[in-house]
Amino acid sequence: xxxxxxxxALTCYFAATIVCILELFKGSKTTSRIMxxxxxxxxxxxxxxxxxRYVLSGHMPTANLHEATxxxxxxxxxxxxxxxxxxxxxxLGSFIMPVVFILMLTSSILPRRIENLSPxxxxxxxxxxxxxxFIGDAAFAMxxxxxxxxxxxxxxxxxxxxxxxxxxxxxxQILDEMNYRLITIGFPFLSLAIITGALWAQSSLGTxxxxxxxxxxxxxxxxxxxxxLHVRLTQGWRGKRAAILSIIGFCAVxxxxxxxNLLLKGYHSFK
Amino acid sequence: xxxxxxxxxxxxxxxxxxxxxxxxxxxxxxxxxxxxxIPGIRETVIVSTCNRVExxxxxxxxxxxxxxxxxxxxxxxxxxxxxxxxxxxxxxxxAAVKHxxxxxxxxxxxxxxxxxxxxxxxxxxxxALEKKATGVLLNRxxxxxxxxxxxxxxxxxxxxxxxxxxxxxxxxxxxxxxDLAGKAxxxxxxxxxAELAAKHMMNNGVQDIIVANRTYERGxxxxxxxxxxxIRFEEFPAELVHTDIVICSTGASTFVLHRDHxxxxxxxxxxxxxxxxxxxxxxxxxxxxxDMENVYLYDVDDLQGVVDxxxxxxxxxxxxxxxxxxxxxxxFRRWMLTLNxxxxxxxxxxxxxxxxxxxxxxxxxxxxxxxxxxxKAIEGMAGAIINKLIHAPTVALKNDAEDKDVLxxxxxxxxxxxxxxxxxx
Numbered sequence: 246x247x248x249x250x251x252x253x254a255l256t257c258y259f260a261a262t263i264v265c266i267l268e269l270f271k272g273s274k275t276t277s278r279i280m281x282x283x284x285x286x287x288x289x290x291x292x293x294x295x296x297x298r299y300v301l302s303g304h305m306p307t308a309n310l311h312e313a314t315x316x317x318x319x320x321x322x323x324x325x326x327x328x329x330x331x332x333x334x335x336x337l338g339s340f341i342m343p344v345v346f347i348l349m350l351t352s353s354i355l356p357r358r359i360e361n362l363s364p365x366x367x368x369x370x371x372x373x374x375x376x377x378x379f380i381g382d383a384a385f386a387m388x389x390x391x392x393x394x395x396x397x398x399x400x401x402x403x404x405x406x407x408x409x410x411x412x413x414x415x416x417x418q419i420l421d422e423m424n425y426r427l428i429t430i431g432f433p434f435l436s437l438a439i440i441t442g443a444l445w446a447q448s449s450l451g452t453x454x455x456x457x458x459x460x461x462x463x464x465x466x467x468x469x470x471x472x473x474l475h476v477r478l479t480q481g482w483r484g485k486r487a488a489i490l491s492i493i494g495f496c497a498v499x500x501x502x503x504x505x506n507l508l509l510k511g512y513h514s515f516k
Numbered sequence: 517x518x519x520x521x522x523x524x525x526x527x528x529x530x531x532x533x534x535x536x537x538x539x540x541x542x543x544x545x546x547x548x549x550x551x552x553x554i555p556g557i558r559e560t561v562i563v564s565t566c567n568r569v570e571x572x573x574x575x576x577x578x579x580x581x582x583x584x585x586x587x588x589x590x591x592x593x594x595x596x597x598x599x600x601x602x603x604x605x606x607x608x609x610x611a612a613v614k615h616x617x618x619x620x621x622x623x624x625x626x627x628x629x630x631x632x633x634x635x636x637x638x639x640x641x642x643x644a645l646e647k648k649a650t651g652v653l654l655n656r657x658x659x660x661x662x663x664x665x666x667x668x669x670x671x672x673x674x675x676x677x678x679x680x681x682x683x684x685x686x687x688x689x690x691x692x693x694x695d696l697a698g699k700a701x702x703x704x705x706x707x708x709x710a711e712l713a714a715k716h717m718m719n720n721g722v723q724d725i726i727v728a729n730r731t732y733e734r735g736x737x738x739x740x741x742x743x744x745x746x747i748r749f750e751e752f753p754a755e756l757v758h759t760d761i762v763i764c765s766t767g768a769s770t771f772v773l774h775r776d777h778x779x780x781x782x783x784x785x786x787x788x789x790x791x792x793x794x795x796x797x798x799x800x801x802x803x804x805x806x807d808m809e810n811v812y813l814y815d816v817d818d819l820q821g822v823v824d825x826x827x828x829x830x831x832x833x834x835x836x837x838x839x840x841x842x843x844x845x846x847x848f849r850r851w852m853l854t855l856n857x858x859x860x861x862x863x864x865x866x867x868x869x870x871x872x873x874x875x876x877x878x879x880x881x882x883x884x885x886x887x888x889x890x891x892k893a894i895e896g897m898a899g900a901i902i903n904k905l906i907h908a909p910t911v912a913l914k915n916d917a918e919d920k921d922v923l924x925x926x927x928x929x930x931x932x933x934x935x936x937x938x939x940x941x
Contacts (some may be wrong), residue, residue: 402692403806405818407825412676416694417789481787484810 247301248357250294251315255349257287258318262346265339269410280338281329288322295319301359304367307375308360310506314352316375317502318345320383328387334423335413340390351503370445377441381434382498385470388427389495392488395420399485421484424491425477432470439463462501469494517653517855520578521612522585522604523563523570526626529603537593539564547592548649554584559654561644563619565636567626572616574653578608613848616657617841620665622674629674629830634665656851664844671840674833677826682713684822685793685814686720689761692791692812697721702759704728704752705766706738709795713763714742726759728752730766756781760789765796773801778808793819853920857913860924863933864909868902 261283268276295316298306306312325341328334362371398414401407414420442460443453454460473490476482482490524534539547539562551560551571559574575581586604590597607615618624622633641658644650650658669675678684686696693699701722703714706729714725725744728751729735735746747755756762756778766772773792782790789810794801799815806813814822876898880891909927917923928934 398691402688402812405814405821407822411691414691416691418692418694481783481785483787484789486809 247294247297250290250297251353251357254287254291254294255346255353257283257290258342258346258349261287261338262342265342268336269339269413277338280342284322284325284338284342288319288326291315291319291322298359302362304362305372305375307371307379308362308366309356309358310503311352311355311357313375313379313502314348314355317379317382317386318348318352320379321345321348321386324380324383324387328423332419332423334391334415334419336394336410336415337390340394341387344386344390366449368445368449370441370448374438374441374445377434378438381431381438382502384427384431384434385491385495385498388424388431388491391420391424391427392491392495395424395488396485399488417484421487424487425483428470428473428491428494432467432474435463435467435470439467458505459501462497462505466494466497466501469497518575518578518609519612519653519657520573520575520581520606520608521570521615522573522582522606523568524600524603524605525568525570525624528605533595533599533603534566534569536595537564537569537589538566539569543592544643545647548644548647550592551588552649554588556580557584559651560649561640561654561658563637563640565633568619568624570619572612572654572657574651578606582606610845610849613657614841614845616661617664617844618838620661621668621837621841622665623668623834623837623841627679628827628834629676629679631675634662634669637665638662653852653855657848660844660848664841667844668837668840672833672836674830674837676833677829679823679826679830681795681816681819681823682709682716684819684826685713685763686716688812688814688822689717689791690720692789693760695721696761697723699760700724700726700758701744701761702726702728702752702755702763703738703742703744704762704764704772705730705768705796705800706734707765707767707795710763710765711738713793713795717761717763718742722761726755728755753777753781756790757784760791762790762792764792764794764800766800767796768800769798771800771802773805775802775804775808778802778805778811782808782811795819854914856920857924860927860933861910861913864906864913864927864931867931867933868906872898872902 261280264276264280264283268280295306298312302308307316321341322345325337325345328337394414395417397410398417398420401411401414402417439460442463446455447453469490473482473487473494476490477487524537526534529537544562544564547562548560551557551562556576557573558576559572561572563570563572571585573581573585586597586600589595589600589604615624620634620637622629622631625633637658641650641662645655678687689696689699696717699722701714701717701724703710703725706727718725725739725742727735727739727742727744727746728749729738729746730749732746732748735749739746753773756773764773787810789812792801792805792811792813794813794815797816801813801815803813803815805811876895879894880886886894912923913920913927
C-alpha cells in the first residue's frame, strides 16, 4: 500500500516537473494551475506514504536512505507551499520541482525495506534531530533554486539581452532577499540539528563528538553557510556572489546527505 | 444594410489635417447630429483620436455615403476638398469590419499594441449610443470589435514590453528593485529626456528625488517641479552613496562618473545595487562601470536595443492577432448573413400564414355545420401542411451559403414577397 502511494506521489511530481519546465517556455495561468494541482496531489499522496511508514515501523521514517531522501523532498515541497502562499514568486516551481523530482527518483531506486531501528537509535532524539536537519536542508535547497533564478535574471540585466524569462522571473531584489532569508532560516536549523545530534550522542554514546564523516561534513556545510552570512553582513557579498555561494552550499548539503552515506562509513550510514 | 467606414489616420494624413478634422468637445455631438440628418445614413459612430478620425456608418448606398461624407467634412471643418482626396479612405462591408477589428486590437496604431485606442473606441461608442445614433448593426459591430480586442489582449502578448526608452528604463528598474517607492533617485543634469524618464519613475512610485545640475538655479527649479531637493553639481559624487537610481544627461563632453569613484561608492554602500541610466550623448558615465558587480549601467543604445527587441516581439505577436481578427471576421460575416435573410424568413412565414387563414375562412363558410372538434382538427392540419412546405426554404435561408443573396432574391420572386418585407429592428 505505502509503495503504491509512493509511486503515485512520484508520478504526480514527475508530471508537475514536466509542466514546470513547459511553463518556462509557454507559461499561462492554466499551466501554473495544473502544476499546482499536481504538486498538491503529489504532496497528499506523499504525506500518506510517510504516515503509513511511520505507523508500520513505529518510528520516524528516516531510518534508511530511501526514507530519508523521501522525507527530505517532502520538507522541500512543504516549504515550497509556504513560499508560494506567502510571496508568490513567479517561476519558483520551475526551479524547485526538478530538484524534488530528482530526489524522489533517487529515493525510488534505493532499497525500500522498512528497517528495524537499532537500539542505539531508538530515542525521541531521532525525531528532533532529523526534523531539524531536514527543515534546514529544505531551506538550503530552496535557496539553491532561488540562487539559480537570480543568476539567470542577473545575466539578462547585465548582458542587456532581455531573454524570454526576463518578464516572468521576479526582480533581482526579491530573489536576493529571498535567498538571504532562506539561508537565515536554514542556518539556525542546521545549527540546532548539530547541537541536538551532539546531545543525542552524549546521551547514547557518552560523547558529544566522534568525528564521524557525517559530523565532519555537516560541520563543513555549517561553515560554508556561516561564511555566506558573514561575508554578506561584513563585506556586502550580496547578489551574484551570495547566489553562487548558496549553490556551493547546497552541493555540500547534497554531499553530506548522499556522499557520506554512500561513500564513507560511520554510525550515520544506514545499513 | 451596409457597413462602411470613412476616415483618415496617421498613415494617410499629416498631423495638420488630422488636427483640423478632430471632433473635439461640442463638435462631436454637433457632428453626430448633422450626420443623422443626411438621408440614407442610418447609423453613425464617430471615432476621433489624435491619430485618427473615422466615421462608421450603416447605409443603403455606400458610394453616395462616401460622397456625402466628403461634403460633410468640407462643410463641417472648412477644409479644402482636394486635401481630402488623398487622405480619406473608404472601407466597405467585410473590409470595414476588418478595419474596425484591427483598429480596436491596436494593430492599426502608430505604436502597435498601445492600449489607449480601445478605451477611445469604447468612449466613442458609448457616446453614439447615448445620442441614439446607432442601431442593430453598429451596436453589434462595436461590441464585437471590443470583444475581439480583449481576446487579442489575452491571447497574445501584443501589449507587453515597453516600446519607448523611458518606459524601458522603468521596466528595468522594476526588475532590479521590485518596488520603486522606497528608492532614492538622482537626476544628474536636466535634459528633456531625463525629465521625461524622471516623470515615468515618479508615476511608478519614486518619491525621493535629488537634482544635481551644473546651473544650480535650474536644478532648484526642476526639483520644485518634482517635489525633490536640489544639490550643487560638485556634491553629486558624495550623494551617490545614498542613491539607487541615477538618470544622467549632463551634456558634458567627457565622463563625469568614473569607475574608480564608483568602486568607492559601492564599497561604502555595502554593494547595494545601483541602476544608472546614461542618456547623454556623448556618454557621461564610464561604460566600464557596467562590469562592476551590483551596478547596472544602461546607455541610450542599450535602452534602444531593449526597445527594438520589444518591438520585434510585438510584431511577432501582431501576426497572431491578425489570425484572431480573421477568425472573428468570419463569425461576424455569418451573423450578418443571418441578418440579411431574417426579413425574408419572416415575410415567407407571414405569406404562408395569410394563405392558411384565407383558405380556412372560405372552407368554414362553406361548411358552417362543422363542430368545434372538427374545426380544430382541420385548422391543425392546415398548419401542418404550410409548416412542412416552408420548412425547407426557411432552413435554406438560415443556413450559411455563399450564394445567399441569390437565394434570398429567388425566394422573394418565387413567393412574390416583394413589398412585404419587414425590416428587423
